[in-house]
Amino acid sequence: MHSWNLSPAEAIALQKELRTHLILSDQLGIVRRVAGVDVGFETGGMITRAAVAVLCYPELDVLETAIARRPTEFPYIPGLLSFRELPAVLDALEQLHELPDLLLCDGQGIAHPRRFGIASHLGLLVDIPSIGVAKTRLCGTHDTLPDPRGAWTPLRANHEIIGAVLRTRPGVKPLYLSPGHRISLETAITYVMACCTRYRLPETTRHAHRLASEPQ
DNA sequence: GCGACAG
DNA sequence: ATCTTGTCGC
Numbered sequence: 001m002h003s004w005n006l007s008p009a010e011a012i013a014l015q016k017e018l019r020t021h022l023i024l025s026d027q028l029g030i031v032r033r034v035a036g037v038d039v040g041f042e043t044g045g046m047i048t049r050a051a052v053a054v055l056c057y058p059e060l061d062v063l064e065t066a067i068a069r070r071p072t073e074f075p076y077i078p079g080l081l082s083f084r085e086l087p088a089v090l091d092a093l094e095q096l097h098e099l100p101d102l103l104l105c106d107g108q109g110i111a112h113p114r115r116f117g118i119a120s121h122l123g124l125l126v127d128i129p130s131i132g133v134a135k136t137r138l139c140g141t142h143d144t145l146p147d148p149r150g151a152w153t154p155l156r157a158n159h160e161i162i163g164a165v166l167r168t169r170p171g172v173k174p175l176y177l178s179p180g181h182r183i184s185l186e187t188a189i190t191y192v193m194a195c196c197t198r199y200r201l202p203e204t205t206r207h208a209h210r211l212a213s214e215p216q
Numbered sequence: 217g218c219g220a221c222a223g
Numbered sequence: 224a225t226c227t228t229g230t231c232g233c
Contacts, residue, residue, distance in 0.1 A: 040223095078221040084223080106223070107223065139222090
């Protein structure tokens, strides 16, 4: 149902056009439903499996989940991840009976070479506030991060702040988060911390990841 | 030209 | 991401 079949060069051109429509200020209502989005692969990469887990906020109990499978049709190219994973994610989102108020995606938001990572791409396409929550850095530089939970330092690139490096657990590798669409960096940090209760990753992401990579 | 490089 | 077992540490 969703596929773009674009060349890498066309995908880059599309990112440059779409990024001009991003809103990087808070444009969210009361958040009652937060969704975690993640993708896994089956058959050695032949099949892409996307999973969405919707949790109530701030309680963080699972309300609804969805899984979608599609043949994988775009290679993994740093900077073009959304073209590989979003077709399946969009299929999964359409299965939900009620759309979430906020999306937490595995990967970058605007902390991306063209300021248009997968979280930004998804948020813009479905017009839902989104945050990119990555386990590692794609681009940008930052100072050393203090150890206490909640500590954060800006992620910078070309004199601009593109995200934050956030310590969600003491003594554990930090998270790289950035606004996707319709949310500010400060608000994004607040929501991500609120979703990280006992582990490094947000509860939303943990549920989605389990659904996306669990056997069967 | 030489690295870096989300998942 | 995925291929894969045990192992170090709280």
